[in-house]
Amino acid sequence: MSAILRETIRSLLEREEARYAAEHPRSRALFERAQNSLFRGVPMGWMTEWPGSFPIFMSEAEKARLRDVDGHVYVDLALGDSGALTGHSPLPTVEAICRQVRKGITTMLPSEDAVWVGEELARRFGLPYWQIYTTATDADRFAIKLARMATARDLVVVFDGCYHGSVDEALVSAKDGPRRAQHRQVIGPPPNPASRVIQFNDIDALEKALAPGDVACVLAEPAMTNAGIIWPEPGYHEALRELTRAYGTLLILDETHTICAGPGGCTRAWVLEPDLFTIGKSIAGGLPTAAMGLTQELAEILTTPPRGIPGKHFGIGTGGTVAGTVLQTAAIRATLGEVLTEAAFEKMIATATRLADGTATIIDAHELPWHVNRLGCRAEYRFVRQKPKNGEEADRAFDEELDSLVHVFMANRGILLTPFHTMVLVSPQTTVEDVDLHSEVFEELAGELIA
Numbered sequence: 149m150s151a152i153l154r155e156t157i158r159s160l161l162e163r164e165e166a167r168y169a170a171e172h173p174r175s176r177a178l179f180e181r182a183q184n185s186l187f188r189g190v191p192m193g194w195m196t197e198w199p200g201s202f203p204i205f206m207s208e209a210e211k212a213r214l215r216d217v218d219g220h221v222y223v224d225l226a227l228g229d230s231g232a233l234t235g236h237s238p239l240p241t242v243e244a245i246c247r248q249v250r251k252g253i254t255t256m257l258p259s260e261d262a263v264w265v266g267e268e269l270a271r272r273f274g275l276p277y278w279q280i281y282t283t284a285t286d287a288d289r290f291a292i293k294l295a296r297m298a299t300a301r302d303l304v305v306v307f308d309g310c311y312h313g314s315v316d317e318a319l320v321s322a323k324d325g326p327r328r329a330q331h332r333q334v335i336g337p338p339p340n341p342a343s344r345v346i347q348f349n350d351i352d353a354l355e356k357a358l359a360p361g362d363v364a365c366v367l368a369e370p371a372m373t374n375a376g377i378i379w380p381e382p383g384y385h386e387a388l389r390e391l392t393r394a395y396g397t398l399l400i401l402d403e404t405h406t407i408c409a410g411p412g413g414c415t416r417a418w419v420l421e422p423d424l425f426t427i428g429k430s431i432a433g434g435l436p437t438a439a440m441g442l443t444q445e446l447a448e449i450l451t452t453p454p455r456g457i458p459g460k461h462f463g464i465g466t467g468g469t470v471a472g473t474v475l476q477t478a479a480i481r482a483t484l485g486e487v488l489t490e491a492a493f494e495k496m497i498a499t500a501t502r503l504a505d506g507t508a509t510i511i512d513a514h515e516l517p518w519h520v521n522r523l524g525c526r527a528e529y530r531f532v533r534q535k536p537k538n539g540e541e542a543d544r545a546f547d548e549e550l551d552s553l554v555h556v557f558m559a560n561r562g563i564l565l566t567p568f569h570t571m572v573l574v575s576p577q578t579t580v581e582d583v584d585l586h587s588e589v590f591e592e593l594a595g596e597l598i599a
């Protein structure tokens with residue numbers, strides 16, 4: 149294996165950050181001005197996690213490209229961390245949104261689109277009943293609430309290294325409990341998260357966590373995606389399902405990111421059987437929209453849950469009055485019906501495979517102690533040779549300086565990687581030329597690192 153010297157990483161990082169600062173004067177000026185009105189100079193705190201000492205301010209995004217206020221054009225491999233998995237502003241979704249906006253945005257009543265959406269979600273993911281939410285965080289939160297209602301238990305089991313949005317129960321880590329590892333910069337540890345954190349792929353730990361019989365639900369991604377990509381080991385999903393059933397615990401699968409595996413997510417591809425299913429971000433082309441599915445059995449339990457009689461008003465306090473709107477269902481219909489189709493996924497996965505294979509070839513040729521992992525149209529490289537099998541191993545593989553260097557080096561050469569980790573996403577609009585540019589820049593970086 150080639151040795152990468154710490155000094156090399158640091159001096160390259162310094163050089164690249166200086167170049168970034170020099171080449172983005174307008175973004176820098178906007179960031180400075182924003183200090184007076186926006187907390188931390190951005191509309192959302194995590195936007196400072198992008199490369200460089202200030203974020204790029206964008207002027208427009210189209211298909212798989214993004215232009216900033218300094219006139220630089222980027223191949224966008226971050227794609228809104230899945231919100232723009234469709235490519236930016238997909239035409240059928242934009243047209244559906246524009247049509248619907250003129251006919252009503254929010255009415256507290258369903259339209260015909262909602263029925264189409266329910267039927268399509270059931271067809272894709274296999275669960276019979278659906279509700280529409282505004283964010284994946286919300287869908288997860290309410291899935292947990294329903295699980296608690298149905299089981300009359302409080303605890304939630306989550307996996308170390310997971311991220312399910314700002315769901316209190318999931319903002320925990322094995323090492324720090326509710327105080328998650330600092331590098332993840334998660335704000336506001338919950339006062340009483342009511343969760344148990346275990347390592348993914350550890351069947352014994354799972355059984356130990358469920359055995360007391362006090363766990364309402366396990367909240368999981370079918371493959372982990374927020375600590376790098378971590379695949380389930382053979383037999384893990386079977387054990388997860390058997391053990392949750394054996395101990396009366398419900399299984400929530402969150403496919404917000406793992407939809408990258410195909411049009412029916414991992415649930416369809418791997419024939420999984422969750423009790424509750426959540427998805428957000430991409431299903432309406434980036435319009436804030438999410439969905440939650442539930443089984444027939446659970447729907448029946450919830451009509452007379454152990455913790456009270458829901459009666460006529462069941463559901464109030466769920467989702468909110470601007471969830472499940474006519475605008476959201478119009479956008480989901482267009483996105484699932486015309487954009488994130490079976491054919492689109494075939495193309496996206498083929499392009500992502502080209503990217504991952506190209507990256508792996510460069511890693512091998514330069515004997516870098518790194519690896520690349522892929523799940524459908526999502527790929528991620530990590531700075532260790534062995535693929536982590538759980539959050540603890542993934543945490544040990546994190547190298548902040550190298551991570552910062554890769555991001556800023558790529559940004560300086562017209563490629564945007566997802567902040568927080570070295571993840572790339574491929575949309576139906578991402579071209580072979582786009583991913584080949586990524587390989588070219590990756591090769592240049594590899595050459596500099598081991599020079």
Ligand SMILES: Cc1ncc(COP(=O)(O)O)c(C=O)c1O
Nearest residue numbers: 283284285311312313402404405
């Ligand atoms: C797996 C998973 N679930 C849920 C969420 C929350 O999504 P949102 O921030 O859109 O609510 C995220 C966000 O990254 C996620 O990765």
